[in-house]
Amino acid sequence: MGSTDKKVSTDDGAARERPGCSISQVERALGILEGRWKLLIIHHLLVRQPRRFSELERAIPRVTQKMLIQQLRALEADGVVRRIVFPEVPPHVEYELTPTGTALTPALNALHDWAADTRPGA
Incomplete structure (x- = not known):
């Protein structure tokens, strides 16, 4: 698997926030691309x-x-x-x-x- 899995999940697979990036920022980015x-x-x-x-x-x-x-x-x-x-x-x-x-x-x-x-x- 590529390096992106290290950015969005922990070793046990539980989701976590990426440092410096809030959920609202991700929602805004997805809103632009939806x-x-x-x-x-x-x-x-x-x-x-x-x-x-x-x-x-x-x-x-x-x-x-x-x-x-x-x-x-x-x-x-x-x-x-x-x-x-x-x-x-x-x-x-x-x-x-x-x-x-x-x-x-x-x-x-x-x-x-x-x-x-x-x-x-x-």
Whole structure:
């Protein structure tokens, strides 16, 4: 098991708080990331950025346009994503991660590794 188990549990498996990190901070972080599409949006921006709205729409085909807009606006409001507007006709808008969003790279890599190692129903 990776080093993260030492950060969130004791030797006997009982959960404990990580020094310098309160439950309310964890709840706030999870609140920022909650939503069906936010982690996928962040993932696609980590793979290649900046990305235009239409590129994100094609990369996540099951998301509706309305939901993608809502999730991007929420991520922008939380300082995870930056929206760049180019003053031209037709409008050209790109999205990229802020340093806060880029800081999620190790967490998403760990999630990727966990998903690769986990079998359905296991």
